[in-house]
Amino acid sequence: MKHQIIVSNLLSGLVVLCLFACGHKKSAPKQKVIVENIRDLDEVVKENIGERLSFIADNGGLMEDSVPVLRLSALQHFYQQGGQMAQWSAKGVPAEGVNAMLTEIREAIQVGLLPDKYHAKMLTEALQQVQSDPGAQKDAALWARVDVMMSDAFMKMATHLHYGIAARDSITLRKDSLYSDTVLVTMLQHALKEKDISGALHALEPVHAGYLALKEGVAAFKEKYDGHTWDTLPLNYTDTTAFKVLLTNRLVQGGYVDTAGLEKDADGLLTDTTLLKKGVKKFQQEFNIYADGIAGKRTVAALNRPAADWLIQAAVNMERWRKLPDSMPRQYIMVNIPGYTMQVIDSGEVKIASRVIVGTPRNRTPVLNSVMTNFILYPYWRVPYSIVFKEMLPAIKKDVGYLAQKNLEVIDHHGNVVDPYTIDWTKLGKGHFPYVLRQMDGLDNSLGIMKFNFQNKYSVYLHDTNNRGLFKNSFRAMSHGCVRVQQWDSLAMYLVREDTVRHPRDSIKAWISREEKKQVNLARRIPIYLRYFTAEGKEGTLLFHDDIYGEDKILRKQMGY
Known part of the structure; x- marks a missing residue:
């Protein structure tokens, strides 16, 4: 009985405490x-x-x-x-x-x-x-x-x-x-x-040209698609008559095909099949998809996205502009990672525009702020250990001749070149690797002719490449994290254009022709920003890019979208 009274009193006390401590909304x-x-x-x-x-x-x-x-x-x-x-x-x-x-x-x-x-x-x-x-x-x-x-x-x-x-x-x-x-x-x-x-x-909005262009594109996109709805297409499909009918209807709903007065067959298909391909291509061009006129899985997924979802993608990128300061430096370099572009901006004008190649989704190019300090002609490439252990060491263990094929030297901790055939490669791995692999300079070097350095904790930089044909690709997330620049020579000339005392006109071209290994320190360091914009404004319209690293999904969640 005594125990029951104590327990009862304790429960009563807890109820009172909960009423006061927890409170009621x-x-x-x-x-x-x-x-x-x-x-x-x-x-x-x-x-x-x-x-x-x-x-x-x-x-x-x-x-x-x-x-x-x-x-x-x-x-x-x-x-x-x-x-x-x-x-x-x-x-x-x-x-x-x-x-x-x-x-x-x-x-x-x-x-x-x-x-x-x-x-x-x-x-x-x-x-x-x-x-x-x-x-x-x-x-x-x-x-x-x-x-x-x-x-x-x-x-x-x-x-x-x-x-x-x-x-x-x-x-x-x-x-x-x-x-x-x-x-x-x-x-x-x-x-x-x-x-x-x-x-x-x-008056509180950013005044950056990129933000204003994006805002203009949003207004045009909203005016064009406001109130529009469309049917969704099956993601898993075969190229059947039924699918072609659905595809034609979707293209008509979006204004990419006008079927008024056009001849159709018994199944309701356009007899002129080239018109359907033109409609697909028109959609692909508007949404920055490789315009082959084929309704593949990527194109179908894009056709299925509602207009509101595209607007949210633009909104996410307007958010990114708001993280920049009210005014940018007079001169700076901007790399847009998912857009595969680099721009050199001077007094608000684009002085150089170049295609770039960026890191794969597995080896991402980081977003960062830094300052470019110098560039090197005919640079060595010190292979990152992540690449050594993932890709190169297994190949070397199979065939030491791999090093010669890739123009690689083995350097010990004293900086001396070591004969690779004197090393027992079977005993080397992540826990024990007292060497550096260095790719020798020249056209066979993965860095190409030039490397541009800027301070950062990720050990990334801008550089030329020995595989310049890759710039033709529409998908260019292909590097180990560094940024390959198509217009590397124009960038170098721009960086020294005002330093005529130390670097007379055409000096860079002369060094390149003589294949001179040279480091050029910049008299005026230039800010560089690596950013992630999956939507941009261009000529009054929106230009969309793939969310190659899934960063939009993260920011959408943070913004409550």
Whole structure:
């Protein structure tokens, strides 16, 4: 009996502790509070705003629509500054900025953001209610809800437009990462006072040419495909009559084939089969797929993607531009890994554009920021140990002559060249390998004629290649991680063009013709950025690239897409 009483008391105590320690989420604020006298409305709205701020505090930062606020402290500061009075309405009449803010929310995808993150559904319903129901104009709860959600939407959108949604990472070039509460409040107060919500928000966007081109492409893409839906095609199929009918219908839905007035056979197929191939090719060209006119698995998968999914791919890349600083250096090198391109930018102009080859999905080229310091003519290639152990050592153990075939030298820890036939290769492996494999310079070298060095922890660099035919490939994720540059000679000439005292005109060409091994230190180091853009703007349209390393999937998740 005594034990039962003790256990009972303990259980009672635990229940009480749970009630106080765990707490209960505060019930949602009143959804409807009708004020008969319109003169009293603003004061009741004020009380309801206070209730909503308390509810957010007790509800883990979530609002009534389960969307988290940007920062509760910023909202509290804003309403304290305004005497907790409504800022987006007065006596049942919406402020001038309400429609502008709602438009920005509805069209958020055009700046790479999702409307749902800014209370789109609940704000739209509330304002439609005001327009359709005169009695709703006296609903203090409705106006308080609109007020707090509008304020949070502005602060959140302002922050996301400038800094992006995902947290800063190791390559984010911005020194700051968020607006203070004071800055956000001042910004919102000024926008409401000047009645320029849209102007205040768009002034916070990046001004980089790449971002603006992407934004222009998004607008054109949205205009072309907004409201369009299409049928999906089977991913596993045979080239049957049934599949051709489905494919034709899909191409018609996308505007790639116009079948009006064209002759068809008994199965509904176009009698001119070349027209179907042209339609496939037209789609492939628009979505940057090798345009062979054949509806292979990759093309079918792309045909099946809804327009909204392509827009999210563009949005993810707008996010990447927001991680760059407000202004870039006057001169810099930009490598776009999935786009297989390198550009040299000078005063906003592209001075050199080159195809590149990047790392395979297994041997990724890293995203990074660095500074180019020098380049070397006729460089040795010190083979990374990862390649030695994965690829070369097994081949050497089978045939030591492999080293001569690949133009490789064996170097000991003293820097001396060692005869490979004096080494017992069977005893070497990851745990014991006291040598370096070095590929001798010359046209047989994997680095080609030139290597461009920049500081980084990954031991990667830009270089020429002895297999230049690979630049013709559309898929160019083929290296061990370094970046092979097609226009390596133009890049070298650009880097020394102003240093005419140490490097007279045509000196590089002379060194190359004499096959001189030479290191050229740059008088002015140039920033280099290796980035990952799977969508770009080009001539008013969107240019998509494959997500070769799956980085879009990761960033989509971070952004809540």
